[in-house]
Amino acid sequence: MRIDRMNQKNMRGSSPEARQEADLFPAQGTFARRQFAGILALMAGVAAFPRLAEAAVQPKFAAARPFSWDSLVQQARALAASPWAAPGVSPRAVADFDAVGKLTYGQAQALGGNVRLFPAAKGTSPHAVKLHLVENGSARELLDARGLFVGGKAADPAGFRVMTADQRSDWMAYLGASYFRASGSRDQYGLSARGIAVDTALPKAEEFPSFTEFWIENLGADHVRIHALLDGPSLTGAYAFDCRKTASGAGAGVTQDVRAALFFRRDIERLGAAPITSMFWYDQSDSAKRGDWRPEIHDSDGLALWSGSGERIWVPLTNPSVNRTNALRADHVKGFGLLQRDQAFDHYQDDGAYYDRRPSLWVEPQGDWGAGTVMLYRMPTDAETQDNIAAFWVSDQPAKAGQNREFSYRLNWTSQDPTVGTTARCVDSWQGRAGRPGDTPGAQDARKFVFDFEGPTLKGLTRDSGVTAATNLPPKALLHAAAYPVAGQEGRWRVTLDVLPSAVPAPEFRLYLKRTSKSGGEQALSETVIQGVQP
Template sequence: MLFGSAAVLTAGLWSGLKPESARADAPMTFEGLVEKAREAAARPFEPVSIPAPDLIAKIDYSAHWQIQFRKDATLYIGPNKSPVQFFHPGRYFPEPVRIHVRDAAGTAHEVPFVSDFFSIPEDNPALDLPEGFGFAGFRVMRPNLEPDWISFLGASYFRTDGPEAQYGLSARGIAINTGLNVPEEFPRFTAFWLGPPEKDDEELSIWAELDGPSITGAYRFGVIRNAPYGGHLTRVSAHLFLRETVERLGVAPLTSMYWYSERDRAGGEDWRPEIHDSDGLAMAAGSGERLWRPLSNPTGVTTSSFMDVNPAGFGLIQRDRDFENYQDDGVFYNRRPSAWIKPGGDWGPGRVQLILIPTDDETFDNVVAYWVPDSPTEKGASFQFDYEIEWRERDPLPQNVAWVVATRQGQGGVPGDPLPEGVAKMVVDFEGPSLTGLDRESGVVPVVDALNGRILKPIDAYPVVGTNYWRLTFDFEQTGPEPVSLRAYLKLRDRALTETWLMDAWVERGQG
């Protein structure tokens, strides 16, 4: 058995492992990995070969869950001795991934796939897999080995458990043709190199090779546990090369789940009041404007785009952190992390895009957000994007404006009067120091606009008694088959007091 020897791997050097079990690579640099990706883009895509596909298909969810990585096989990487464990392949993660360990000098060794790394029940079909099959991915553990705090598993997906040790939304290396009428591509990380940190505050650094039918890439990740704001931080440098023209290139993509919340509770039949990993898209535009777009569960796939130049940040956010609003004591949606993308360098013109897909349960991700550059994405094009992902409770608080704390929708009209047909009411609550001390006599003005619809008077904005909130209320009606695109904020004279609230809504609640 090799797990006892593997546990003493430090600084990229095997100790006591049989020579035939570990293959040493030539010294490598990240620049060399970038050049390798560039050269691969000039060659046709070759799909990965899955050894024993019929056998791997037998390792279903239940069988895969029974397979446990042995604690005494844990690898300790770099001077921080970061504990790393590996994922076994299965039906939902069949493609083998090569994993290497490298030292500060660049010497790298491939970690062999050995079944003895895992504790596998005697009746599990995984016991019949051939040696050397390949791992599905890996995770970095906390110092006591429980639990893991960051993992890379499946295609180009990775995620952390955020400030409250609860996994939720995921990030991806890249999104290709998401939300279009052509098939979406899912490029994957085919190989990883785990090594010592490249900056003083990092736990370790991770290099990854990306490959897909239309794209190749080299990625550098610097991962930090317990960042100053209370969550985790992932530094990303992505070098991308297009081997084919793509219609839509989604940079720094985030993937999440939204079923229903207080705004569209009628759309969910579960006993819990709200079910979602994220409740909104937040954006800090390059101009300084802050935007909030509540998520929704539409009846068909919808796409929202927010044009910008050099955005300061964007992310899928879980602002509602109150357990009482979820009542889920099993998976704790109130603890789910938010992910805030902080671009580095000049990203130029483009758009943040939000894709919403209908769902009738909580088991599938149905929300995607990413940056789409305006640059041509033709065969032979290359890109470099540097950014940070802050895994935190919520988006950074706006400095000069109040923020949205709740969005609710219901029947329009006035209670006690006959209810008008085809009219809905929207209620938006704001909170923040820019509203402190203001009242109805202060001159606060609500600004509300609609596309594909009409705003009906009265429009009202006022402080909610006994709270720190200001409430904006208005009725609207739909003027065509398309959803009503709503935009609203509060201002005092020429100064915006709140972030801009944006919503695509139907008059019939639960469709927007």
């Protein structure tokens, strides 16, 4: 499952500090090897285009009709009873790359006061979507979008973006299949979410259902409610997104309360709820992967999981040599997400794509999802323009034709780590040659793994506090282990492990910090890190 995309810098105002990358989403295709040359590669944003006069032509709408969540669910249920029809390419899909940019970022009228449209574009997002404006329980369908594109040009919408109050930037966007994203708390796009994942990480083609219709209700400058109809070969769905942008404080970022009702046309081997896609090329832990002068390049650096049992898990992301899948037990899951914990600019040195500002995405199930697993899928990549990471939750209950299923959850797009709590977190990791620096190397294929932890449970502890690193490595694989406080860094502890990969019986091992009291009792001090040992 690879999504090729475009890293494009969208100006947020006129200063370099205000720039934001607005690489958008793929249209349809195979997740195994999707070639996506993004719509926005050429655009430098609003500031790059001349300000044009407001178009004289006005958009046209159908008469208002009653609209509700119940009516949308009925529509999705009825649609599932009929065979799937593949969407056609818009006859007005724009072929010229420059024209796409001008239609997207040129000065034009907004829909409902804060929504601007993406035009259908050949080769990237060729399928038009239906749009409706909702007010007071009634919806008006957009029949003619002229006036909503520069110069009153005739074009079909393929998606939309929600603008800030000053209309200078956008904080949320939907475009292509069931993809959407939000800019988080630092005005920066990064990873993406999807409505649903169908047969991801299986030895067959992945299916990409699409949002085909949207109902948009403007509830204020930083509050919009979006309903969407999903359609695909195996299922249909009704979706509701209650979306809020908060500028500052503990809740800074974007939250989306999501409700989904799904109806299955046929059996689905793997149904992934609340899927997230991201990009990881390399970080400081593996310099051999580096193909660029920048020290690190990634949208996310790890998968975090809060299981129903209360265990906290952290899986550092890697760029594997072959496709890899982790299935993490997550019965009654409390939360999971792909996070960007490392937010130091000097670790990336990128003053255009701003990887240090990329948001994390945390999923909070509303209600009990039951027994299931969180799956992490990783593919090899050699470029930052390819999404190669996916995470989603899979129920133990199979999805069978004729059944229906509902999910409710909250999405938190934020730069504040949602896993901060009473346990210590893994905040950095490295790999290198085993042995003591400067000494003659020991076993030739042995590797040193280094992990740094921070958190309130570690403050005040010393080398005499009974803190050790607990692992599931067998004795023949663990050549040396140490855990100690980092000098001059309050509450920061380091674990070093010399590991013989050939003696490790699994593709990864587990590690956490624990404290043993004088009476023999044990206390877990940190989240559990699941570290891969195979390239």
